[in-house]
Amino acid sequence: MVGTEMLVIGLLLSGMALAQGQYSFSVIVPGGEDANKDGTASDMIAQGAREGCPSVIRFPSRKYSWTILNYGSCALDLKTLTDENEQAYEDAINSATQDDEFVLCSGYFGSKALAAAAKDHPNKGFAIADFEFTPPVANIASILIRDDEEGFLAGLLAGEIAKDKSKRVAVVGGVNQPDTRRKVNGFANGVKQACPDCTPLCTYAASFTNKENESDEIFNALINTQDVDVVFNAGSITGTAVLKRMTTERGTLVIGDTTDEWVTNWAYGSVPGSERVLTSIIRDYRVLIRENIKRVLNGNLTTGVTTSFGVTENNETSTLRFADCHEACEIYTPKLQDKMQDYIQKMASGEIKPLIDHKSGYNHGGGLTSETTCTMIERKNSTQRDKLHGLRSLANQALPLEWLTAMSIFIFSLVTF
Structure with missing residues (x-):
């Protein structure tokens, strides 16, 4: 059962890192042409990583049944991709896994490489934002914005x-x-x-x-x-x-x-x-990444599950917020x-x-x-899309495979003929 294999990331630290009092943390920042622009998701992820894992950060000792966590500092390995594709993520994740104790990335493009790294390194911790592993992976935390x-x-x-x-x-x-x-x-x-x-x-x-x-x-x-x-x-x-x-x-x-x-x-x-x-x-990725890095460092981020973040009463911890009205403040x-x-x-x-x-x-x-x-909304080319939407809707209701197969053949005949 996956539930019995859940890992608390704070308990996955290597002996060397504990001796040095330093925790090494890698964050893979999405690439592409918007990677270095102000206000983009990539920019927010990088900001959140720096806030959650500054160069020097001190925590009180936290005693667990078999170890004591006492970090003198947090070492951040921030990897900003130049390209936004699966190969770029694979290269960055493989490098990060060799060098760091915890690896965090976001989105679909990094999911396959992260799953492979997690399988090969069961004693290391991983997290992915904006993607949900179903079924869950024991040493990966899926973190979503609602x-x-x-x-x-x-x-x-x-x-x-x-x-x-x-x-x-x-x-x-x-x-x-x-x-x-x-x-x-x-x-x-x-x-x-x-x-x-x-x-x-x-x-x-x-x-x-x-x-x-x-x-x-x-x-x-x-x-x-x-x-x-x-x-x-x-x-x-x-x-x-x-x-x-x-x-x-x-x-x-x-x-x-x-x-x-x-x-x-x-x-x-x-x-x-x-x-x-x-x-x-x-979608405030700055808050999402910062708060989850803090959870890792404090030893209370649980892997093997999906955790969703959304509106909170405290704007400092809310991952969803309204932007400024800028030129539309009269409305x-x-x-x-x-x-x-x-x-x-x-x-x-x-x-x-x-x-x-x-x-x-x-x-x-x-x-x-x-x-x-x-x-x-009625659209000129929506007929085929609506038929496929109907099939997906039926699939979500977990209908018998034989029924879905027959229905898919029927819809295919409509689309084809």
């Missing part, structure tokens, strides 16, 4: 804006998979929480990277519906491309995601349409900002919840009777 709360926050704000306007808002999702569904359906439920009479419109993209300029199709579908008051980006690069056209060609208000998009994608307000960016929902007013902080406190206390099932990404509990409160 996608459902991320979308829920955006939906609450969109609903507050729309309640005095047309009461129609939209979200552009990325690939239709559980993490994206958690964000999209969280958004829809947030809208309904703030504005029960509002209609949340939703769509999913075929890729996160705007392949074949799919953003144009999504934009056209949006403008062919009735006017929407706010559009939220839950689709990464594809979503940003849609938002830029909505701001410049339609004057629509938008909410960014993951980073402060006014800074990163509207280049500090130098890109047209920046004045229509209300705010962004920041996202101080009064409305206070309202959103009140929502955050209610979320942190459990008074209001996104009500999304983690595994499937669909609605769960709270009297919700349908798997989504979204109204899907």
